[in-house]
Amino acid sequence: MLASARHAFSRAPYRAFSTTSTRAYDVAKLILIGRLGKDPEVRTTKSDKEYASYTVATTNYPPPPPNPDGSRQEAGTTWHHVICFNPNQTNYLRTLQKGAQVYVEANFELRDPDPSADSSSAQAQRQIFLRHESIRVIRQAPSHNETHE
Numbered sequence: 001m002l003a004s005a006r007h008a009f010s011r012a013p014y015r016a017f018s019t020t021s022t023r024a025y026d027v028a029k030l031i032l033i034g035r036l037g038k039d040p041e042v043r044t045t046k047s048d049k050e051y052a053s054y055t056v057a058t059t060n061y062p063p064p065p066p067n068p069d070g071s072r073q074e075a076g077t078t079w080h081h082v083i084c085f086n087p088n089q090t091n092y093l094r095t096l097q098k099g100a101q102v103y104v105e106a107n108f109e110l111r112d113p114d115p116s117a118d119s120s121s122a123q124a125q126r127q128i129f130l131r132h133e134s135i136r137v138i139r140q141a142p143s144h145n146e147t148h149e
Helices: 002-010 087-093 144-148
Strands: 029-036 041-044 050-059 077-084 101-111 127-139
Touching: 029 077, 029 127, 050 087, 077 087, 077 101, 087 127
Parallel strands: 077 127
Antiparallel strands: 029 050, 029 101, 041 050, 050 077, 101 127
């Protein structure tokens, strides 16, 4: 019995990762668990390609540590803007409603500011672009009947 286990482990690789150039891609992925801030919107690009845009709100828990005087700041809400260019996912996103609790996986890209842009424009700021990879609904949005009861 030990001989078979030893034989199996002797064929196992010694390193769990590789630093060689055989890696195909590096990944920058963000996982969000939060609520949809509004119904997803479907838009078109200048080249008539359809895409969906949606916003996920997350709350930072636990709240920040107490101040020296013992008071504690409120936990803040962060708004994440996600875009999706997958036509099948775009159709699914149309069915989701504001308030639904979702699990989102997105690739992100950090873009440096454009030095020639006007300092008050968005292009002059560092921007994070979140490209939708997948979404799962954890809990549907409360219906209007539930909110009025």
